[in-house]
Amino acid sequence: MAPEWKSVSKDYQTYLQLKGGFNMAILAAALSVFSIVENIGSWLPDWWILASAWLLLTLFLLLFWAPRRYRFTGYAETDEAMYLRRGALWRLQRAVPLNRIQHVEIKESLLERMLSLSHLVIYTAGSSGADLAIPGLKPDEAERIKSSLITEVANEPEADEPGE
Amino acid sequence: MSELNWQRTPPITMVFFILREIKRLVSNITNLIPVIAVVAVSGTPAKAAILVAVAYFLFTIAVAIMHYNRFLFAIGDDAIHLRTGIMNRQNLTLKFDRIQQAELNETWYFRPFDLTILSVDSAGAGGNEVEIPGLKTALAQQLRQQVLATAKSSDTAAGKASDAGSEERIEPDYQRQFSLPDIVRAGVIDNKIFVLIAVLAYPLSQLDIMENYIVPWLETHTQWLDTSNWWVAPLLGMAVLAMLFVLAIGVSVVRYYGLSLTIAGGRYQARGGLFTIRTLSFRYHKLQRVQIHQNLRARILGRWTLRVSQLRPRQQAQGQAASQFTLPVVTAPILTDLRRLLKLPEPDSLGWHRISVLALLGPSIWLAVLAPLGAYLIYRQVDSLMLAAVISAGFWLLLQIYIVLRWLRFSYSTGEDWLAVRRGVLSRRENWYPLYKVQQIDVKRSPWLRLLGFADLVLNTPAGSENIRYLPRSQAEHLQQQWVNDIARSHKPWM
Numbered sequence: 001m002a003p004e005w006k007s008v009s010k011d012y013q014t015y016l017q018l019k020g021g022f023n024m025a026i027l028a029a030a031l032s033v034f035s036i037v038e039n040i041g042s043w044l045p046d047w048w049i050l051a052s053a054w055l056l057l058t059l060f061l062l063l064f065w066a067p068r069r070y071r072f073t074g075y076a077e078t079d080e081a082m083y084l085r086r087g088a089l090w091r092l093q094r095a096v097p098l099n100r101i102q103h104v105e106i107k108e109s110l111l112e113r114m115l116s117l118s119h120l121v122i123y124t125a126g127s128s129g130a131d132l133a134i135p136g137l138k139p140d141e142a143e144r145i146k147s148s149l150i151t152e153v154a155n156e157p158e159a160d161e162p163g164e
Numbered sequence: 165m166s167e168l169n170w171q172r173t174p175p176i177t178m179v180f181f182i183l184r185e186i187k188r189l190v191s192n193i194t195n196l197i198p199v200i201a202v203v204a205v206s207g208t209p210a211k212a213a214i215l216v217a218v219a220y221f222l223f224t225i226a227v228a229i230m231h232y233n234r235f236l237f238a239i240g241d242d243a244i245h246l247r248t249g250i251m252n253r254q255n256l257t258l259k260f261d262r263i264q265q266a267e268l269n270e271t272w273y274f275r276p277f278d279l280t281i282l283s284v285d286s287a288g289a290g291g292n293e294v295e296i297p298g299l300k301t302a303l304a305q306q307l308r309q310q311v312l313a314t315a316k317s318s319d320t321a322a323g324k325a326s327d328a329g330s331e332e333r334i335e336p337d338y339q340r341q342f343s344l345p346d347i348v349r350a351g352v353i354d355n356k357i358f359v360l361i362a363v364l365a366y367p368l369s370q371l372d373i374m375e376n377y378i379v380p381w382l383e384t385h386t387q388w389l390d391t392s393n394w395w396v397a398p399l400l401g402m403a404v405l406a407m408l409f410v411l412a413i414g415v416s417v418v419r420y421y422g423l424s425l426t427i428a429g430g431r432y433q434a435r436g437g438l439f440t441i442r443t444l445s446f447r448y449h450k451l452q453r454v455q456i457h458q459n460l461r462a463r464i465l466g467r468w469t470l471r472v473s474q475l476r477p478r479q480q481a482q483g484q485a486a487s488q489f490t491l492p493v494v495t496a497p498i499l500t501d502l503r504r505l506l507k508l509p510e511p512d513s514l515g516w517h518r519i520s521v522l523a524l525l526g527p528s529i530w531l532a533v534l535a536p537l538g539a540y541l542i543y544r545q546v547d548s549l550m551l552a553a554v555i556s557a558g559f560w561l562l563l564q565i566y567i568v569l570r571w572l573r574f575s576y577s578t579g580e581d582w583l584a585v586r587r588g589v590l591s592r593r594e595n596w597y598p599l600y601k602v603q604q605i606d607v608k609r610s611p612w613l614r615l616l617g618f619a620d621l622v623l624n625t626p627a628g629s630e631n632i633r634y635l636p637r638s639q640a641e642h643l644q645q646q647w648v649n650d651i652a653r654s655h656k657p658w659m
Binding site: 097 | 475602603604605606607608609610611614624626641644645648649651652653654655658
């Protein structure tokens with residue numbers, strides 16, 4: 001069955017922009033401390049180079065990266081598996097068979113709570129620690145997916161006897 | 165739940181606890197470096213420093229003995245129970261059917277007493293390994309049998325060899341003894357000295373240790389040698405290398421002496437060792453990966469190394485290869501037998517796919533950019549355009565050939581529920597994964613791959629991940645979907 005992609009909440013773009021802006025603000029603060037206090041920032045290039053680089057990076061994050069990442073992020077549920085795709089430049093499409101799910105979690109960071117968003121994390125036993133996290137979900141949607149997954153896992157037919 | 169019979173371990177196991185504490189002390193010694201540095205700098209009297217060190221050591225031993233004193237274990241019908249800890253008491257219950265691997269260590273200090281250490285690995289528990297020291301060997305063997313056999317009725321499902329039941333335990337399906345020459349070969353194959361040389365060569369050459377320290381030392385201590393001869397230094401170097409080489413073979417002999425492989429009803433067991441006898445075993449249905457490896461030395465000797473992995477808890481992902489089921493030296497006929505016993509498909513009967521020729525493009529471009537750069541840097545050093553061009557062209561050619569060979573040698577195949585990947589130019593590797601045990605499948609596209617319309621397919625299995633690169637995007641997505649659906653419909657147990 002081909003996956004039917006659903007996009008995440010539009011607020012996810014705002015979330016990415018806010019987060020990007022926040023990080024850039026911290027960077028700006030650090031850079032200004034460095035350039036104002038004498039001696040420690042002497043290895044930095046001129047302030048106008050720094051400022052324009054910072055501005056370019058910020059614009060790139062807010063106007064290009066965040067919308068692009070939001071547009072590509074999506075998930076799909078089939079009878080067999082859960083799919084996720086994400087990434088702006090480096091794209092990832094991940095699939096987890098439902099009968100390999102170990103446990104499911106809903107997480108909300110402070111910023112996500114302010115936008116009433118949450119993300120759903122699906123854990124498997126893969127050793128690389130790469131798990132499936134669907135970002136930018138409205139809490140009731142996250143709750144719905146979680147309970148449907150859990151029912152699915154619980155109704156999983158018992159494994160055959162080992163050794164076959 | 166039936167009554168548990170809590171037991172102590174025999175007094176001799178104090179040695180085990182002391183050694184464990186000392187091992188911890190040594191592996192955590194880096195934590196003490198600041199303290200040592202402070203002591204060294206502050207000019208604390210040597211007597212006081214030594215006193216503190218001795219006190220600390222005695223304290224360590226006291227802790228070990230207390231650990232011994234508070235260690236209790238009980239064997240239930242379906243689980244092992246442990247009570248450990250001095251201040252923080254810990255109660256641990258480990259179900260038999262969650263155990264991935266069981267290992268018996270007949271360490272040299274237990275062997276005279278016919279005692280052994282049983283260590284078991286579970287799937288979860290954050291990579292916690294449970295060790296019970298000082299069990300009677302017979303009891304430990306019986307216990308391990310119980311642990312590995314417990315997955316109910318598993319024997320009846322073990323393929324054709326099903327009805328045999330209890331007789332199987334006496335009459336193994338397959339048995340092989342590895343001879344001493346083969347163990348020596350294993351030492352040659354798994355010789356870390358080459359790695360050591362590669363790692364040490366550069367810093368040694370930078371520090372002038374050879375000229376400043378070793379040569380004068382040798383000159384003062386080996387007066388009887390005529391050091392004016394130019395060949396003495398290289399000869400000595402060679403002798404040291406040869407000694408290290410032999411030493412590494414010795415390590416292999418100590419570790420694998422008398423190695424024997426026994427397979428009975430889906431239970432695989434490897435037993436060997438000169439002083440400490442280790443017995444590693446696993447059940448077939450816990451298998452997550454088979455790795456058939458042949459490095460250059462192994463290819464010259466006509467031998468293979470075979471490793472079987474089970475579910476690795478995350479924390480243990482790196483290192484800890486010691487507790488992996490390994491047959492260090494396998495001949496061609498044994499390898500054929502093992503392929504059959506492990507139910508791997510005949511490699512020649514499968515269609516092997518090579519990845520797209522476009523995979524060569526990226527590395528080749530990088531190389532083509534770096535080669536002129538290298539030529540320029542060499543030119544600045546040697547001041548001869550001709551020489552610089554020849555050297556860099558030579559390197560370019562070598563690396564380009566390597567890139568092409570690497571591409572030629574990479575192939576993958578699927579068939580009969582297995583995924584197989586072959587790779588390696590000089591040292592060759594063949595990895596087999598049961599396809600229905602895969603945990604998640606990724607399709608990854610970097611900007612470069614998107615430009616070309618390709619994608620990488622990454623399979624995450626409990627024994628690590630495998631990357632099949634440069635598949636056409638549609639094919640990668642199709643395989644992802646197809647395999648995920650196959651896995652979802654498979655009801656075979658996967659751990």
